[in-house]
Amino acid sequence: MSFEAASPASTPRRLLAPWAPTDERVGALPTRLDALHFTFTNRCNLRCVYCPQGSHPEEFHADVTPAFMTALLGYLRQFQVREASIGYYGEVLLVKGWEQHANAILDLGVRMSAVSNFSRVLTPSEVATFARFRQIMVSIDTHDPATLKAIRKAVDARTIVHNYHLLRAWCLRARRRAPELVWTGVLTDRVVAQLPDFVAYAASNGVRTLSFNVVAYFSGAPLGVRELIDLAGAELAAAAASVEEALALARRLRVAMTVQGLERLRARVAAAGADLSDTGVRVERTALQGTYTRADPGLPAGCTRLCNSPWAEAYLDPKGDVFSCCTRGIVMGRLQADTDLAAVLGNDAYRRLRQALYTGEGLDDDCRFCQIRPAVPVAMQQAQVTRRLLIAAGPGESGPLRYGLAVVVDRALALRGWIYDRSPESVRQAVRAVLRSLRGLARRRAEA
Numbered sequence: 001m002s003f004e005a006a007s008p009a010s011t012p013r014r015l016l017a018p019w020a021p022t023d024e025r026v027g028a029l030p031t032r033l034d035a036l037h038f039t040f041t042n043r044c045n046l047r048c049v050y051c052p053q054g055s056h057p058e059e060f061h062a063d064v065t066p067a068f069m070t071a072l073l074g075y076l077r078q079f080q081v082r083e084a085s086i087g088y089y090g091e092v093l094l095v096k097g098w099e100q101h102a103n104a105i106l107d108l109g110v111r112m113s114a115v116s117n118f119s120r121v122l123t124p125s126e127v128a129t130f131a132r133f134r135q136i137m138v139s140i141d142t143h144d145p146a147t148l149k150a151i152r153k154a155v156d157a158r159t160i161v162h163n164y165h166l167l168r169a170w171c172l173r174a175r176r177r178a179p180e181l182v183w184t185g186v187l188t189d190r191v192v193a194q195l196p197d198f199v200a201y202a203a204s205n206g207v208r209t210l211s212f213n214v215v216a217y218f219s220g221a222p223l224g225v226r227e228l229i230d231l232a233g234a235e236l237a238a239a240a241a242s243v244e245e246a247l248a249l250a251r252r253l254r255v256a257m258t259v260q261g262l263e264r265l266r267a268r269v270a271a272a273g274a275d276l277s278d279t280g281v282r283v284e285r286t287a288l289q290g291t292y293t294r295a296d297p298g299l300p301a302g303c304t305r306l307c308n309s310p311w312a313e314a315y316l317d318p319k320g321d322v323f324s325c326c327t328r329g330i331v332m333g334r335l336q337a338d339t340d341l342a343a344v345l346g347n348d349a350y351r352r353l354r355q356a357l358y359t360g361e362g363l364d365d366d367c368r369f370c371q372i373r374p375a376v377p378v379a380m381q382q383a384q385v386t387r388r389l390l391i392a393a394g395p396g397e398s399g400p401l402r403y404g405l406a407v408v409v410d411r412a413l414a415l416r417g418w419i420y421d422r423s424p425e426s427v428r429q430a431v432r433a434v435l436r437s438l439r440g441l442a443r444r445r446a447e448a
Helices: 010-020 023-027 066-078 098-106 124-129 143-153 159-176 190-204 235-251 263-271 343-344 348-359 378-398 400-420 422-448
Strands: 035-038 083-086 111-116 133-140 181-187 209-214 254-259 281-286 289-294 303-305 311-314 321-323 375-377
Touching: 023 348, 066 343, 083 098, 083 375, 098 111, 098 124, 098 311, 111 235, 111 375, 124 159, 124 181, 133 159, 143 159, 159 181, 181 190, 190 209, 190 348, 235 254, 235 263, 303 348, 303 378, 311 343, 375 378, 378 400
Parallel strands: 035 083, 035 311, 083 111, 111 133, 133 181, 181 209, 209 254
Antiparallel strands: 281 289, 303 375, 311 321
């Protein structure tokens, strides 16, 4: 797939190129953030075979404190944050009273999402709090109890499903729209044969979104599982066939399903397992959990990553460590009594990272070999950053014409990208959902 086909960038480049920001503006402290991500604890009870939890020294772990929450609420206001998420690492349900913290954030009007393993039955107050969330991502690799127990240890699919229906039932009774419930897992050789049945199981429970990530080989993790591209021969062919069957079934059942590394898997199969040139080389990288290795193709010449994370979001650890994204484990700074979030976001480390992503020069391995953000021509990333900075500055500083044009281009690209990423049937399904919502709104107004 060409870069132009992947994202409509040529028109935005022509329209916004005359207003490209200065180097100082590119690296500067953002005036607002789209999202803040944090965790109430970095402890987890599952002991997944591909995770290094349990191998960390005690000083690695921390739980949320009253001082952290006070500072967090201030940052949400200061940076006009619209979205917040909890649980990018660690399990929120381990923190007693976590729902009070979440409700304080929700009361600010911030939309929230969460990642949880749902490994125990939710209390009524937890169900009521989760019902206020925009999205909940539940970690589950398979519906088969024995396989799930072998991989994720302290979890049972039956408990996950029970919690899922507790939440949906609460919303039905309260006449509240349920949060988007996403099942997300790690795709390995241990679960791939069960994938088509898992898709059907998810659909039978009303789950409309599935997401699978590629496994990484973490230092200190027990493992005993393999990434699919590390298979060969009949094993590789069978695994790839199972993935394709699951994707086809998801389309038929109208389940949105994403599989990280799918194109690399297909390239590996097309090469009959003999050519690893499209799957990349193994590179040791640093993540929030520790160090790991993964085969990555890297960046083509003249490219950078299509990434706005250093301008748009931040990840906060309960110890006060600040990270630029969910996969890059380099600490960008630490929140302390004399160092707030603005000081960290405006420090030299952040300025260098923004400049490197903007120019494609000086990127470290964690960005060069990133599997989350696509590789794109530098001009495409610069067009995205230009739009963002013009919009963030507002019509007063950017000027009404530039601001209005940036907003129009940004919305048009978002709509086109949304349509491009979806099948025609899923687009029709979304349109029908909008029409149903409008009819329901009209009916409720008539009844009132």
